[in-house]
Amino acid sequence: MIQDAAFSRLGFGVTGPHAGLGLSRSRTEALIREAVGQGVTLFDTGPAYGNGEAEKRLGQALKTLPRDRVFITTKAGIHAGRKRDFSPGAVEMSFKASIERMGCGHIDLLLLHGPSPEELDPRLIRRLTAFRERGLLRHIGVCGRGAELDTAIDLGVFDAIMAPVNDGLDDASRARLARARQAGLSVIGIEVMAGASSTANLPLSRGDLWYAARRLKQALTGTPPAESALNALDALKWAFDSGLADALVCLTTRSRNLAANARIAGLAEHT
Ligand SMILES: NC(=O)c1ccc[n+]([C@@H]2O[C@H](COP(=O)([O-])OP(=O)(O)OC[C@H]3O[C@@H](n4cnc5c(N)ncnc54)[C@H](OP(=O)(O)O)[C@@H]3O)[C@@H](O)[C@H]2O)c1
Structure with a gap:
């Protein structure tokens, strides 16, 4: 279980439109600083997003x-x-390059990004736990959505898992998250707003165009997002109230949505 004052219950995802053409660098950086001002101090990113951008x-x-x-x-x-x-x-090599790119000295939580159960190999686990002992990695975990999370829980060495948390989850997924928490792992929820209904944003921003391109790609590849009857804020409330996760990471490109999400999370403003 992660015990860290900076592990806020609402996190900010620096991915997707924040990894390239969807938003300018200065706008992403301004939103991140706004997030800190709102009490959001958990940030999630990855080297695959925009090749390190x-x-x-x-x-x-x-x-x-x-x-x-x-x-x-x-x-x-x-x-x-x-x-x-x-x-x-x-x-x-990957996490050392991440530390270098972010200039952050250490990583608070390194997540294996969707490994298969077989890829959670003992040699890899030994390497990660050795770096955790040295403090370069403070915690280690697995990001996924299926059997790889069961393996991660059973191995008994990980501190956290990252997985979808929304009202479309089936019973087996919910039971898995509960089992992880019982086993002492922290659960970080993603895709909280997956399929949540939203009103059209006008005028269209660069971020909206990025989302539209993603929807088109999903339609063309036959992987449409799940549908939910909840709107985005109700989906966030639902996820907090569900008790399935210790923290929820959301993606936004808008100050007003960030502020609304922080309010739902009950975070104190830090001025
Ligand atoms: N999905 C994955 O496969 C995956 C995998 C690994 C990690 N993650 C992590 O999870 C984070 C979240 O990504 P996600 O894919 O799970 O998306 P999500 O947070 O469930 O949903 C993001 C969408 O919700 C909208 N939104 C956010 N707050 C809103 C509000 N208050 N009102 C209305 N709309 C709102 C955003 O639009 P606006 O920009 O207009 O606010 C955006 O279109 C990622 O950034 C990443 O850190 C995701």
Whole structure:
């Protein structure tokens, strides 16, 4: 279980539109600083997002803050160009490069990015736990949605899992999250607003165009997002009230949505 004052119950995802053309660097960095001002101090990113661009933006935005004010989660295993490699050497090279890009000294939580159960290999686990003992990685975990999370829970070495938390979850997924928490792992929820209904945003921003392109890609590849009857804020409330997760990471490109999400999370404003 993660015990860290900076592990806020609402996190900010520095991914998607924050990793490239969806938003300018300066806008992403300004939103990250606004998030800190709203009491959001958990940030999630990864080297695969924009080939390191998202991590660079996060590092730049946080560089003037005391390191212990924020909790940084990044990933390894899916690398630049979506190349997949969970070998111990590749994972070590990846997180060291992430630390370098963000200039953050250490990673608060390193998540293996969607490994198969077989990729949770004892050699990899030994390498990660050795770096955790040295403090370069404060915590280790697995990001996924199926059997790989069962394996991660059973191994008894991980501190956290990251997984979808929304009202479309089936009973088996809910039971898995409950089992993880009973086993002492922290659960970080994602896809909280997946399929949540939203009103059209006008005028369209660069971020909206990025989302529209993603929807088109999902339609073309036959992987449409889940549908939910809840709107985004009700979906967030539902996820907090569900008690399935210790923290929820949301993605937003809008100050007003960030502020609304922080209010729902009950975070105190830090001025
Ligand atoms: N999905 C994955 O496969 C995955 C995998 C690994 C990690 N993650 C982590 O999870 C984070 C969240 O991503 P997600 O895919 O799970 O998306 P999400 O947070 O469930 O939903 C993001 C969408 O919700 C909208 N939104 C946010 N707050 C809103 C509000 N108050 N009112 C109305 N709309 C609102 C955003 O639009 P606006 O920009 O207009 O606010 C955006 O379109 C990622 O950034 C990443 O850190 C996700």
